[in-house]
Amino acid sequence: GLAHLPERVREKVRDHPCYSERAHHHFARLHVAVAPGCNLRCNYCNRKYDCANESRPGVASEVLSPAEAVRKTLAVAAEIPQLSVVGIAGPGDALANPRRSLETFERIREAAPDLHLCLSTNGLALPEYVDRIVELGVEHVTVTVNAVDPAIGAQIHPAVVLERRRRRGEEGAALLIERQLHGVAALAERGVLVKVNSVAIPGINHRHLPAVAQAVRRRGAFLHNVMPLIADPAYGTYFGRIGQRGPTEAELLGLRAACGSAMPVMSHCQQCRADAVGLLGEDRGAEFSRERVAAAA
Numbered sequence: 166g167l168a169h170l171p172e173r174v175r176e177k178v179r180d181h182p183c184y185s186e187r188a189h190h191h192f193a194r195l196h197v198a199v200a201p202g203c204n205l206r207c208n209y210c211n212r213k214y215d216c217a218n219e220s221r222p223g224v225a226s227e228v229l230s231p232a233e234a235v236r237k238t239l240a241v242a243a244e245i246p247q248l249s250v251v252g253i254a255g256p257g258d259a260l261a262n263p264r265r266s267l268e269t270f271e272r273i274r275e276a277a278p279d280l281h282l283c284l285s286t287n288g289l290a291l292p293e294y295v296d297r298i299v300e301l302g303v304e305h306v307t308v309t310v311n312a313v314d315p316a317i318g319a320q321i322h323p324a325v326v327l328e329r330r331r332r333r334g335e336e337g338a339a340l341l342i343e344r345q346l347h348g349v350a351a352l353a354e355r356g357v358l359v360k361v362n363s364v365a366i367p368g369i370n371h372r373h374l375p376a377v378a379q380a381v382r383r384r385g386a387f388l389h390n391v392m393p394l395i396a397d398p399a400y401g402t403y404f405g406r407i408g409q410r411g412p413t414e415a416e417l418l419g420l421r422a423a424c425g426s427a428m429p430v431m432s433h434c435q436q437c438r439a440d441a442v443g444l445l446g447e448d449r450g451a452e453f454s455r456e457r458v459a460a461a462a
């Protein structure tokens with residue numbers, strides 16, 4: 166568990182429902198879906214739905230403007246006293262929509278200074294935004310790292326878009342990995358608590374994930390969330406179409422144990438939607454739809 170962590174870190178994770186298993190019964194999170202665009206291609210993604218890096222593909226979130234996100238945050242805070250964290254987790258990539266995401270954090274920081282800010286990203290754009298993230302007081306960042314070997318990465322992420330250029334295959338995957346690891350290290354150095362998500366894909370990156378755990382731990386990540394691939398063909402993802410399966414429960418348990426020798430592994434993740442509201446495992450999103458929040462304002 167997290168018991169051996171320094172006091173400074175324990176303090177910061179105590180009321181974060183994802184970072185602390187104990188907290189997840191007592192503290193709630195809110196996702197504001199302000200980030201529609203993406204700069205990456207993932208074979209487990211269906212862009213009609215939410216970013217599968219952090220969420221279960223299901224129903225697309227309604228995209229909010231930064232102003233709507235602030236209104237929603239205040240409405241949820243008024244109704245759910247356990248609210249402790251506001252995160253941006255898509256529905257695309259938070260940092261592929263930097264103006265919208267950073268403005269949202271800035272305005273929430275002003276309007277509700279007691280809430281912790283949390284950012285989830287694929288990491289491709291991360292190195293450019295480390296300073297802004299620190300300045301804005303974003304304490305928690307999740308980076309999805311599925312491989313540290315470009316030959317494996319390219320089987321999961323066939324293309325990246327960087328500086329308006331599309332790069333494919335191993336060239337693109339190598340860039341992604343370099344930027345993810347650089348971003349993790351830069352954030353950790355500045356005191357941001359970095360969690361890494363990995364999607365376990367049998368036959369592709371499954372055996373490789375302990376190496377991912379070692380690599381990100383060396384750069385200062387302190388928590389690993391090993392999530393199963395959800396490859397229901399009904400979601401229309403590339404992996405779904407080719408019949409790629411997700412891990413069995415036994416494989417997932419074994420994998421979490423193998424990764425756990427590098428650093429603590431989170432096993433209570435609910436693979437939330439990009440507009441999830443409430444305690445983990447409960448979704449009160451429908452109570453706080455854009456229409457309802459606007460009507461209440």
Ligand code: CLF
Nearest residue numbers: 183194219252283434435436437
């Ligand atoms: Fe959201 Fe993610 Fe922050 Fe949590 S969710 S941005 S770290 S506040 Fe949590 Fe949900 Fe799992 Fe994410 S249970 S999908 S790990």
Ligand code: SF4
Nearest residue numbers: 203207210216217257
């Ligand atoms: Fe889809 Fe998220 Fe991957 Fe972007 S980062 S392609 S939104 S799963």
